[in-house]
Amino acid sequence: MLQELASVETDRVLVILQLSGGNDGLNTVIPYRNDLYFNARPNLAINDSIAISGDYGLHPNMGGMASMFGEGNVGIIHTVGYPEADLSHFRSTDIWMTAGDGNDVPTTGWAGRYLDNEFPEYAEAPTSYPLAVQLGGGAPLMFQGPASQMGMSVQSMELFDRIATSAELYTTDNLPATRLGGEMAFLRSVANDSYLFAEAIQDASSAGSNAAEYATPNPLADQLAAVARLIRGGLGSRIYHVSLGGFDTHAGQAGTHATLLRYISEAVSSFMADLSTDGWADRTAVMSFSEFGRRVGQNGSQGTDHGTAAPLFLFGPSIKGGFQGTEPDLANLVNGNLAFGTDFRSVYASVLTSWFGLAPATTAGILGGAFPTLDLFEAGVGTSTANQTSLPSVVQIDAAYPNPAANQVNITFSVDRATPGRLELFDMLGRRVHAADLGTMAPGSTSVRVPTTGYAPGTYVARLTAGQRTASSTLVIAR
Numbered sequence: 001m002l003q004e005l006a007s008v009e010t011d012r013v014l015v016i017l018q019l020s021g022g023n024d025g026l027n028t029v030i031p032y033r034n035d036l037y038f039n040a041r042p043n044l045a046i047n048d049s050i051a052i053s054g055d056y057g058l059h060p061n062m063g064g065m066a067s068m069f070g071e072g073n074v075g076i077i078h079t080v081g082y083p084e085a086d087l088s089h090f091r092s093t094d095i096w097m098t099a100g101d102g103n104d105v106p107t108t109g110w111a112g113r114y115l116d117n118e119f120p121e122y123a124e125a126p127t128s129y130p131l132a133v134q135l136g137g138g139a140p141l142m143f144q145g146p147a148s149q150m151g152m153s154v155q156s157m158e159l160f161d162r163i164a165t166s167a168e169l170y171t172t173d174n175l176p177a178t179r180l181g182g183e184m185a186f187l188r189s190v191a192n193d194s195y196l197f198a199e200a201i202q203d204a205s206s207a208g209s210n211a212a213e214y215a216t217p218n219p220l221a222d223q224l225a226a227v228a229r230l231i232r233g234g235l236g237s238r239i240y241h242v243s244l245g246g247f248d249t250h251a252g253q254a255g256t257h258a259t260l261l262r263y264i265s266e267a268v269s270s271f272m273a274d275l276s277t278d279g280w281a282d283r284t285a286v287m288s289f290s291e292f293g294r295r296v297g298q299n300g301s302q303g304t305d306h307g308t309a310a311p312l313f314l315f316g317p318s319i320k321g322g323f324q325g326t327e328p329d330l331a332n333l334v335n336g337n338l339a340f341g342t343d344f345r346s347v348y349a350s351v352l353t354s355w356f357g358l359a360p361a362t363t364a365g366i367l368g369g370a371f372p373t374l375d376l377f378e379a380g381v382g383t384s385t386a387n388q389t390s391l392p393s394v395v396q397i398d399a400a401y402p403n404p405a406a407n408q409v410n411i412t413f414s415v416d417r418a419t420p421g422r423l424e425l426f427d428m429l430g431r432r433v434h435a436a437d438l439g440t441m442a443p444g445s446t447s448v449r450v451p452t453t454g455y456a457p458g459t460y461v462a463r464l465t466a467g468q469r470t471a472s473s474t475l476v477i478a479r
Helices: 002-006 036-040 063-070 087-100 110-118 157-166 177-195 198-209 219-232 253-276 344-355 360-367
Strands: 013-019 074-081 132-135 152-154 240-242 284-289 310-315 322-324 395-401 408-415 419-424 432-439 444-451 458-466 470-478
Touching: 013 219, 013 253, 063 074, 063 253, 074 344, 074 395, 110 240, 110 360, 132 219, 132 253, 157 198, 157 219, 198 219, 219 240, 219 253, 240 253, 253 284, 284 344, 344 360, 395 458, 395 470, 408 419, 408 458, 408 470, 419 444
Parallel strands: 013 240, 013 284, 074 322, 132 152, 132 240
Antiparallel strands: 074 310, 284 310, 395 408, 408 444, 419 432, 419 458, 458 470
16 A cells, blocks of 8 residues: 555646537637627627626626636636547547547547556556546546546436445345345345445545535536545545536527536636635646537527537636637638637646646657647646756655654654645545645755644555655554
8 A cells, every 4th residue: 555655646636527518619708809709699699798808708607717717717728629520429529538539539538548557556456545536427438447447437416425425325224024125135235345435435525525605506516516525535536527418509509508607607616615725726627628619600599509619628726827729710610610729639738747747758658649738737836847947856754753653743854945845644545634735845854743633543654745746754653
């Protein structure tokens, strides 16, 4: 287990928000000064958008997101797509899930390949916690690795609540004392035993809590509230996948789309406010995607048909806020559709290198080729070579005493230059039991006292993070 913990070099979390059905980007990020937009949509154009720049506004139901944008916590990448876009929901979704090129769709997911690279022994020796969690749907292709599924899928929030409450999929109590009851008990026990991470989910959900109010009813808010509890509860998963359906708006789009955009704005705003209460927002990035956009012109059913490029959103304090990418060119359409400006795999490459810290060559291997990266994150959160000169060369934990400890432990560590620091303790299940931001650490030796009264006896790992460098040491709690 110590070797496993040593491989965890990042506590950053990526939450992937899937907008299923093909989100209408032009009625989400609205070119409110462009006459071509209004001419193409005489009944669907939005006239009262919330201006966030001189040329673009957000849908009026997205007030929370507009506020986040004003705070610099929303990045919008214009016209994201891929060459020769496939307008089949299923095929295009698979392309986004796998980072395929449209002609050759892999059988493994891009996130599954990333996790397999980080945890190569996972298929033979799974971790005690899920590396990735998907809420609200079937087992995602996105998390399929070369040898095994690298994440867990919870098909409904009702099932998640059951697991989080009892660590069981199905109750085996109060079944009839008959042959049928015995068979039901056996089948349910097998199902419960096969759900490897139920206990970890229950422990994290119980340890975590929500520190912000979430709107209800709002299916996306329910999912993100659960994700916040799991993150705060120390589950340890790298990636979460949530989804919101209903974006295939061929008819009567106005009301349906307005409701969906309100769900997104409410849910993401509450999620970030929730995680901001204890510093987790700084280590969490949300990235949206939809399998395609919609056509520029409205159809005869007061809706829009399958299109191509659309905006992609990133949320969080570590995001470089504002606009990037090629603005939609409504004067030069391709068969009535927007030309794409940014390949979605460039976004993935940027996340893998700048957020998760992979080397460019490793990222290229995962994505099946090298793609230009974007400047998506604030300086200091990535691990690009441009930032390496500011990192300390000495990061070490010098001592933990007393060791074994009873009620408290003093941890002494050293760095050779001023750098932001963070100290964490992990138990032998890989769960974070303590985390403290140390502010900017001065060069030299520093000692921090950590209360251990509430921790169970056993072996723990202390990890110091300074910039992008880490050091770890073991300590024992005994009473």
